[in-house]
Amino acid sequence: MSFGAAAQAVWHVEVSSEQIGAVGDGPLTVNLVSGTLSAKGVADGALVESGDSVIGYKEWTENRHFEVKAPIALKEAVSYITQHFTATEIVK
Secondary structure (H helix, E strand, O other), rough: OOOOOOOOOEEEEOOOOOOOOOOOOOOOEEEEEEEEHHHHOOOOOEEEEEEEEEEEEEEEEOOEEEEEEEEEHHHHHHHHHHHOOOOHHHHH
């Protein structure tokens, strides 16, 4: 489910095998965030464990990057999502 701009994200999506009714219910989140990864001191494609969570980072266009966050048990899914982002140009 996409909640549009949530908190500090340009774009926020939550993924779950169950219905998501409110922001924060999804165990796996994908955020498009302003700023480059180099400014954060994080490498493109990095997976960073923090407590019981893991965050995957992917550099994007126009001074933005993706952050994919989930419980550590979903580390493989976070890695897969982070490594498989691709840009697609929509032509009208």
